[in-house]
Amino acid sequence: xxxxxxxxxxxxxxxxxxxxxxxxxxxxxxxxxxxxxxxxxxxxxxxxxxxxxxxxx
Numbered sequence: 001x002x003x004x005x006x007x008x009x010x011x012x013x014x015x016x017x018x019x020x021x022x023x024x025x026x027x028x029x030x031x032x033x034x035x036x037x038x039x040x041x042x043x044x045x046x047x048x049x050x051x052x053x054x055x056x057x
Contacts (some may be wrong), residue, residue: 006015011022 002012002018003015005018006012009022009026011025012019014042040041
């Protein structure tokens with residue numbers, strides 16, 4: 001697993017261990033990416049709702 005992590009992210013001093021700080025950094029980056037996706041989806045839904053309201057009027 002540590003070898004896969006090192007290959008995927010290019011982090012760490014060794015491919016035999018995953019440093020806590022590296023794992024936490026990857027988790028934080030993933031959380032930020034998911035947050036941005038949610039924000040974009042919310043904006044798209046708001047626009048669709050506004051369009052539906054206008055077309056229904």
